[in-house]
Amino acid sequence: MPNLSIGPGDDVEAWCTRCRMNLNHRVIAVFRGAIQRVHCLTCGGDHKYYPPKYPRSAETERTVIRGSGKTVPEKATRSEKARKIAEKSPARAASEWNTVMKELPEGTDVRPYKVSESYRSGEFVTHPVFGTGRVLDIVGSERIQVIFRDGRKVLICNKH
Numbered sequence: 001m002p003n004l005s006i007g008p009g010d011d012v013e014a015w016c017t018r019c020r021m022n023l024n025h026r027v028i029a030v031f032r033g034a035i036q037r038v039h040c041l042t043c044g045g046d047h048k049y050y051p052p053k054y055p056r057s058a059e060t061e062r063t064v065i066r067g068s069g070k071t072v073p074e075k076a077t078r079s080e081k082a083r084k085i086a087e088k089s090p091a092r093a094a095s096e097w098n099t100v101m102k103e104l105p106e107g108t109d110v111r112p113y114k115v116s117e118s119y120r121s122g123e124f125v126t127h128p129v130f131g132t133g134r135v136l137d138i139v140g141s142e143r144i145q146v147i148f149r150d151g152r153k154v155l156i157c158n159k160h
Helices: 080-101
Strands: 011-018 021-031 032-042 046-048 063-065 071-073 125-128 129-138 143-148 152-157
Touching: 011 032, 080 129, 080 143, 080 152, 125 143
Parallel strands: none
Antiparallel strands: 011 021, 021 032, 032 046, 063 071, 125 129, 129 143, 143 152
């Protein structure tokens, strides 16, 4: 995508291959008017230039690139699809948690979570911060995935 007005040292928005999102980058290399390499201003990684993946909304304002007099869109807002997913995530997590918690027999003592303990898949635990949850998966020898009201969390276990 040739853009003759952009040069090394200018800031652009690009898809970061490490962060997996549209972020501000600094142009490192341009060849024949096309951006070739960029430096992510968030994670510090250098990689090939990839244009932003999500379309911009019509309300996105324009801003001036530092010291160049060029205008570029301001940091893009989330795409509609990403916004809808983010809005549904807490509701989806709570719904999944409610479904899982229906399987907890009434009056059952829930085991308190401790880093030093080991756990089995399907076991119910209570965490001092996240509350009551259920072990969904054993992730390696020292981690478990647990569903809580706020969503899934990976917790450490078997640490002595």
